[in-house]
Each structure stands twice: as structure tokens, then as C-alpha cells.
Amino acid sequence: MNIEFSLLFVAIAVVCWGFGDFFIQKYVRKFGDWETLFVITIFGAVVLTPFIIKDLPQIFNLESLLILLIGSAILSIAALFDFEALRKGKLAVVEPIWSLEIVASTTLAFLVLGEAISLKQGILAGLLIVGLVLVSLKSYHFNKKIWLEKGVIIAVLAAATMGTANFFIGYGSRLSNALIMNWFLNTFMAILCAGYLIYNKRMRSMFQDVKKETKVFFWMCLFDNSAWVAFAVAMTLAPIGITVALSESYIIIAVILGMVVNKEFLMRHQKFGLVLAVLSAIMLASTL
DSSP: OHHHHHHHHHHHHHHHHHHHHHHHHHHHHHHOHHHHHHHHHHHHHHHHHHHHTTTGGGGGSHHHHHHHHHHHHHHHHHHHHHHHHHHHSOHHHHHHHHTTHHHHHHHHHHHHHOOOOOHHHHHHHHHHHHHHHHHHOOGGGGSGGGGGSHHHHHHHHHHHHHHHHHHHHHHHHHHSOHHHHHHHHHHHHHHHHHHHHHHTTOHHHHHHHHHHTHHHHHHHHHHHHHHHHHHHHHHHHSOHHHHHHHHTTHHHHHHHHHHHHSOOOOOHHHHHHHHHHHHHHHHHHTTO
16 A cells, blocks of 8 residues: 555656746746745745644654754755756756756665665666656757756756755655655755845845745745655655656656647657656556
């Protein structure tokens, strides 16, 4: 039964991230990185508070608190790397690299928790990564100069740190629970973002942006926070490495949304990657 529930929560995370990232990618440059991150995290912290009050004493367990702090700090660093990669490079250039976070999460799960994956699972996860990379590749990616952009190196660092953060989110969720892990993450990052916005005197303009685009921010926050909660729950029920690999399939949803909403055209290798990623994800899920 745990496996069925884990796949259900992975599916929820994939769909919510697909929609959430679609909104974020569309509006983050309009609203600003720190403003968007603050609104998403403060939304999550406030909404989750009523659900975790009774269990809040769990965070005062030394091991749990340490993992919560480490996970929050690493996720904050990963977010900063993501923003810097987007600032110095193009989203479409760095996006294929982000799927490499699967490797970091799986390696840490094996080294720390002893979660080994079978040869078959490893091959399927590798094919899934290849499929996701192919889906993300546009024609200009085949120009060597593109891969010399500063954003590419930072994107590799972002993938490594985000993969590490994913592991600690899964580990922390097992020590406490998924809601507490997400509440702590949101609270930690909201305080960090608030400090930055206040220091740079941008808090007032942020509230004005939210007032102008309330519906956009609401759906962005709802989808993104729902995805992280579902993702954390899934990692308490199934191996972390496999869960992270399957959750990366949200890129497929984003691609489909791009086709339907933005009328984007898929090249032949992207179509092949889409089919490969879908089939690999289904076969990988069947091994649980």
C-alpha cells in the first residue's frame, strides 16, 4: 500500500511542479527572484502552520533540528544558485542540466541511508535523465559556444546542491514528518528573503506587485507548495533516489503546457526524448 501511495504523491508533485514552474518561469523576471521566492515561502509557512502546531515539539529533537537546519540552508543555497544561473545564462540552456540532481540525491541516499538501487532501476533512471535532457534541448544547444556560458557552470552547482537538498528533505521528513519539514523550510527561507527585501528596501514594491497580480501569485504558491509537500511525503514511503528520479518528470508537464498554451513546436529529438522519458518513468515506477 505504501508504494501505491508513494506513486500517487509523486504524481501529485509532478503535476503541481509542472504547473507551478510554468507560472514561475513566466513571471519570475517580471516580479523578481527574491520577491517571488518570499511570497511562495511565506504562503507555505502560513498555510501549513495550523497543521503542524501539535507536532511542533518534534523539531526540538537534536537530530531532527540539525537535519532541518542543514536541509533548509542547502535548499537556500540551491535557490540562489538557480537564480544566479538564470541571471547569467538562459533558462533553456541551464534547464537540461538541472535533471542531474537525480545523481546527487541517489548517491547521498546510498552513502548515508544505504538505499541501493538495482541495476535495472539504475538503467531506467539513466534513460529517464537522457529523455528529460533531450526534451529540454533546443536547436541552439548544439552550438558549442552555448555551453561556455557562465550560467552553465552555476547550473551544475545548482543541480548538485538541489540534489543534496532533496536528500535532506526526504531524510528530514522521515525523522519528523513531511508537513513539519516543509513548514520549517518555508519559514527559514521566508525569513531569509524578508531580510534581503527589507535591507534592499523592496518590501513595499513586492506587496504592490502581489496586489496587482493576486490570482497569479495564489496559483503559483498553491501549486509549488503542494508539489513540495507531496514530494516530501513520497520520499517517506519509497526510496529517495527513485522518488527524485520520478519527480523530475514534471519537465514533461511543463513541455506539454508549452505546446498547448504557448504553441511551442517540438523538434524530432524532443519528441523522441518525450517518449523515452514517459516510458522510462512508467517502467521505473513499476519496479517499486
